[in-house]
Amino acid sequence: MWVTFIITLSLLITITMTASAMLGGYIGRRFVPIQERPNYVGKALETRITRRLRINEREKQTWFGYAKDFLTLNLLFLLIGYVLLRFQGVLPFNPNGAVNLDWHLAFHTVISFMTNTDQQHYSGEALSHLSQMFVLSTLMFVAPTMALTMALAFIRAILGKQIGQFYFDFVRVIVYVLLPISLFFGMFLIAFGVPQTLSPNAVVTTLEGASQTIQRGPIASFEVIKQLGNNGGGYYAVNGAHPFENPSKWTNYIHLFLMLLLPMSLPFIYGSMAKKRKQGFLYFGVMLFLFVIGTVAMYATLYSNPSLHGQEMRFGAIGTALYGAVTTAAETGAVNAMHDSLPSLSGIILMGNMMLNVVFGGVGAGFMNLMMYVIITIFVAAFLIGQTPTVLGKKIEGREMKLVALTLLVSPLLILGFTALALVVQPGQDAITNAGPHGISQILYEYTSAVANNGSGFEGLLDATPFWNITAGFAMFFGRYIPLLLMVAMAGSLQMKPRVTDDGALRTDTPLFTSLLFGVIVTVGALTFLPVLLLGPFAEWLMIR
């Protein structure tokens, strides 16, 4: 079993890494500032469209202008999405008679899909076709695009290049990256048995003569962008465990590949845009190392505990372990087994991946978190050797370090703060369905998943209440926007600075620096979250062994 696991993991990493390196190079070439961009198919059409939108890509946008456009578009999507969900009962395209969502459920759902989290507190049939198309499906493209544009702006800024035009990046990410890949792999999913139909549910007569409803719909188109964009929301309540979302081990591998593709490509995008391929590769290496440790540990927990409770036969222990590790590493949030029922110790890996949020991490967000740790490491290392800390020839000073420190504090404050709150108030405690330490884990998992914009859950938690909709809604909102904006502000601040000579400056593309970076990530992550992980999954393990 271990041999099969190691071969499977190596193949998954090799294939996805190769594809990610190619995709990263492609994105890197396509998204350099216009002056550096060669001619390509579609450039003329693109120019015509942007002229109509009155966007001039040669016009210099500051990081502040870029962030302003980013926020305007986010707020508009949030507002329209909220209104559509709140009033879907009286709006058209509602053949199954879905009713208006309560205000707190509409609030939670629209934030959930806008922030790339896709935590679901509504039940599957609660949405109209209009809500499915214009809120869920649309936002599943919009959310990863938003994070990717911010990551592109961030990379350009720290490289001292022009930051670009937000709307231009936004449209190009959807048209050149997300749509083509989705269409291509959507066909694969259909071929392997994922339905894609506009027909109503089928009603069949079973072999024993009963009448069974087969719920179906346009699932493949939903499934592929859900994984590629690290969204993770399920078409059905049980997500990727449902045989129509994930009918075989082959579709399981396609899911794993798609979840990792974009997060893995970010270091290569950086390497390509910065023309520092070695550096990109080393950043990739740090994340890969963290990923391999977590994934091997995940398989070990399932290997030593062969219970199939909450798991599907067709994936086996390997397919289940890989899915759990990948979905939390890449912050997708899809599941192919009920995480609540997995071995107690696996909770440490699942939550640990989300707490670190740099084990590849979500599209764009994971890479920006890594760069936050890079700057902390430079800061620490430079002082150890008595130098002024610089990154890419720019001095790191008080202002940048304040922004970095703030970013670092956001996620522990939100996760631990909300968990503590839910543990002491009645509406929080009432949601627990597994008594003892696992009850703490259920609450901790919910907020960790919300803040890291993952979206998976210990789904036993009874979270369809105003308390959970409101607190998880805020956790997702702040967990998303505060770090993104702080990091782009930090990059903007670096961009304005004069370049100092980097003769004799600390080199960041060495194995020594890379291992120091790894140490900083693990130390900072472990010191922050270890105590609460001991109270939850570890205490549960001690209790039952």
Next chain:
Amino acid sequence: MSSIKQAGIVVSLTMILCGVAYPLALTVAGQALFPSQAEGSLIERDGEQIGSKWIAQPFVSEGYFHGRPTAVDQLTGQSGGDNMAESNPDRPKHDPELAGAIETSGSGLDPHISIEHAMSQVDRISDARSMATAEVEGVIQDTAEGESYVNVLMMNLALDELN
């Protein structure tokens, strides 16, 4: 152009492109190339639809293979697990001889059972159908195609073919 108007144009374009055009394009292509899968891999017998290859249906009679325990009513098409943690006292203990036979599945609609689980039902089925046990075991082997799990509906269809 005001920034709100600019954002409004981008919002409507995105909704039409990603919310309508993309799923429609994939539906047209999928229905053209893989019509059976795209419709849900429905199985017909004597001109009547009897189920989907991928969705478990409840079996209770002695002469059919039974599927895994489930937390949902499979006839409604709803999905769900029972979300019992490892430490939950109500959760049944694992039996390695009967992998998956006493544990609820993740989806509640798992169409497969383990080979061991299937073999444990051979005597009951051969009694009920007055078939040789070797014939029932043959159905398991043929349907499993070398995997460690086997599709319950496909086995039961094969049983009905035989007698």
